[in-house]
Amino acid sequence: MRAVALAERDRLGRMITPKSAPRGSGRPDSPLELSADDFRAMVAHATEEIVRHVATLPTQTLHATGGGKALARSLRESLPEAGTDYAQLVTRLVRRVVPRSFNSASPGYLGYIPGGGLLHSAVADLIANAVNRYVGVWVAAPGLAQLESNVVRWFGELVGYGGDPAPGGLLTTGGSMSNLIAIVTARENLLGEDFSRGVIYVSDQAHHSVAKAARFAGFRRDQLAILPTDAEFRLDVGALAERIEADARAGRAPCLIVASAGTTNTGAIDDLPRLADLAARHALWLHVDAAYGGFFALTERGKRALIGLERADSIALDPHKSLFLPYGTGALVVRSAERLRRAHAMEASYLPPMQRDDDFIDFCDLGPELSRDFRGLRVWLPLKMHGAGVFRAALDEKLDLAARACEAVRAMPHVEIVAEPQLSLFAFRVGPTRGVTGKALDALNRRVQKRVNGRQRVFLTGTVLRGMFVLRVCVLSFRTHADRVEMFLEDLRGALASC
Numbered sequence: 001m002r003a004v005a006l007a008e009r010d011r012l013g014r015m016i017t018p019k020s021a022p023r024g025s026g027r028p029d030s031p032l033e034l035s036a037d038d039f040r041a042m043v044a045h046a047t048e049e050i051v052r053h054v055a056t057l058p059t060q061t062l063h064a065t066g067g068g069k070a071l072a073r074s075l076r077e078s079l080p081e082a083g084t085d086y087a088q089l090v091t092r093l094v095r096r097v098v099p100r101s102f103n104s105a106s107p108g109y110l111g112y113i114p115g116g117g118l119l120h121s122a123v124a125d126l127i128a129n130a131v132n133r134y135v136g137v138w139v140a141a142p143g144l145a146q147l148e149s150n151v152v153r154w155f156g157e158l159v160g161y162g163g164d165p166a167p168g169g170l171l172t173t174g175g176s177m178s179n180l181i182a183i184v185t186a187r188e189n190l191l192g193e194d195f196s197r198g199v200i201y202v203s204d205q206a207h208h209s210v211a212k213a214a215r216f217a218g219f220r221r222d223q224l225a226i227l228p229t230d231a232e233f234r235l236d237v238g239a240l241a242e243r244i245e246a247d248a249r250a251g252r253a254p255c256l257i258v259a260s261a262g263t264t265n266t267g268a269i270d271d272l273p274r275l276a277d278l279a280a281r282h283a284l285w286l287h288v289d290a291a292y293g294g295f296f297a298l299t300e301r302g303k304r305a306l307i308g309l310e311r312a313d314s315i316a317l318d319p320h321k322s323l324f325l326p327y328g329t330g331a332l333v334v335r336s337a338e339r340l341r342r343a344h345a346m347e348a349s350y351l352p353p354m355q356r357d358d359d360f361i362d363f364c365d366l367g368p369e370l371s372r373d374f375r376g377l378r379v380w381l382p383l384k385m386h387g388a389g390v391f392r393a394a395l396d397e398k399l400d401l402a403a404r405a406c407e408a409v410r411a412m413p414h415v416e417i418v419a420e421p422q423l424s425l426f427a428f429r430v431g432p433t434r435g436v437t438g439k440a441l442d443a444l445n446r447r448v449q450k451r452v453n454g455r456q457r458v459f460l461t462g463t464v465l466r467g468m469f470v471l472r473v474c475v476l477s478f479r480t481h482a483d484r485v486e487m488f489l490e491d492l493r494g495a496l497a498s499c
């Protein structure tokens with residue numbers, strides 16, 4: 001087996017070594033033009049390495065970042081003048097470098113907000129990059145721009161947007177960029193050029209990317225009003241109403257409410273219907289950060305939990321979270337495509353004319369980017385291949401797994417559920433009933449986390465809520481199934497018995 005692999009590598013090395021003369025259709029004197037055979041061989045070798053890597057994912061360690069600095073130092077180098085054998089580079093990358101990381105593609109990854117990594121999307125990226133078409137401007141690739149528009153339209157329908165006004169949106173690199181584009185859109189539409197008196201409202205559980213986006217959008221720190229949350233970590237709507245009125249009386253310009261539909265800390269979903277009422281009463285923009293929770297709207301339970309989402313002016317979604325796609329895939333959907341375009345459209349004499357039409361979209365008109373990857377294909381391909389039902393079933397499974405895990409954790413001695421699962425995320429802590437308090441209680445929970453993670457079968461992260469350290473479980477990978485949740489419960493029981 002190994003001998004065959006080595007022989008194959010030798011063959012590939014000889015074939016693709018930069019010194020060898022390329023064959024095939026390309027210009028014969030440029031190694032930058034791969035021959036058809038060399039391209040096939042490169043892809044075949046990468047495919048074998050990926051297949052081997054993915055096949056062993058379930059038994060790989062969950063976090064192997066010890067010696068990270070030494071690893072990073074060992075890889076530092078100046079720009080190479082000479083080339084290196086391709087097969088050797090890829091094999092080393094996949095076998096030596098990739099495993100030394102948080103295994104965010106593992107079925108046992110229950111920390112932070114798990115990512116996905118559908119291989120369908122990896123293939124879509126290969127195709128998109130190989131044909132390398134320009135999708136930032138509609139006229140440059142009308143058919144491809146349409147595929148990406150379809151994806152955005154599907155997302156708009158998914159969150160419940162109607163047809164009047166015509167909704168719109170775009171794919172971004174992630175939730176942070178979606179939140180930024182939303183804040184600029186609200187600012188431009190509601191405040192115009194002088195936004196020095198504008199106020200943005202968020203809860204103390206909002207993702208930090210919102211505060212960062214406000215800063216990028218040119219707001220001062222004192223223009224971000226941070227509101228308290230209730231016992232379920234949801235924005236306190238009463239406190240918000242009072243604050244908006246006080247700000248208006250003081251001559252400030254209330255502008256934007258950023259609600260959360262699934263916070264990163266506990267998965268809390270703000271009271272969207274009441275926030276939509278409040279926003280309507282004061283003519284404010286309501287943006288919902290649904291980067292984690294949004295795609296649960298595919299499921300019946302998710303739809304119920306996310307009621308009111310359709311009343312938001314804009315919504316950030318992260319296909320690289322709850323649609324299982326690879327990192328670098330976010331989305332922003334906006335109730336009114338016209339308001340999004342108004343905030344971002346520009347003219348330039350060297351560009352072709354823009355469509356300025358709700359049916360034919362120039363993506364450069366809707367956000368800060370001009371040239372960009374054809375990220376639409378990465379979303380379109382898996383959705384077209386499988387249909388929405390497969391994603392709905394997978395998300396339903398995550399809801400079931402989180403509910404089951406939470407019930408089993410609740411039944412363990414001396415464990416307190418701090419946040420119930422509203423979707424597929426819950427938070428708990430060990431010890432208050434043992435009479436442990438304060439710093440010792442935090443230390444106990446950190447020990448439990450270390451024990452559980454030390455088994456390398458699941459990966460948990462913690463957070464600090466109102467001054468207390470808690471553990472959290474987020475079930476979101478398409479690779480996580482009931483067997484892995486059992487391993488989590490076993491390892492937690494073991495940790496509780498020994499801490």
Ligand SMILES: *Cc1c(COP(=O)(O)O)cnc(C)c1O
Pocket residue numbers: 113173174175176177207209260262263264289290291292318330
């Ligand atoms: C992950 C996340 C973000 C940030 O999104 P990125 O894709 O990491 O940029 C924002 N808000 C929430 C609620 C998130 O879970």
